[in-house]
Amino acid sequence: MRQTVKARYHDGILQPLEPLVLAEEAEVQIIVETESAVSAEDILQRAARVFQGLTPDEVAQVEAIALNRQQFFREPAA
Numbered sequence: 001m002r003q004t005v006k007a008r009y010h011d012g013i014l015q016p017l018e019p020l021v022l023a024e025e026a027e028v029q030i031i032v033e034t035e036s037a038v039s040a041e042d043i044l045q046r047a048a049r050v051f052q053g054l055t056p057d058e059v060a061q062v063e064a065i066a067l068n069r070q071q072f073f074r075e076p077a078a
Contacts, residue, residue, distance in 0.1 A: 003021065007014045014030070022028065051059045 001021075005020060006017045008017060009015075051062070054062070
């Protein structure tokens with residue numbers, strides 16, 4: 001069963017901010033997501049610098065690789 005709850009981290013302990021439906025001694029897996037402290041403007045400025053210093057041909061190569069999703073799921077060479 002999956003539950004999503006907010007929690008507060010204090011003195012090394014995650015404290016749920018709402019009740020959890022769990023049996024005593026239940027083991028769980030925790031995925032921690034923090035809210036981004038980076039503004040949307042900062043993200044756009046960082047994205048604008050991605051191709052900084054590259055030639056138009058290099059930019060085209062990077063974009064072609066990024067758009068070819070097979071590149072991301074290839075098996076590593078043996």
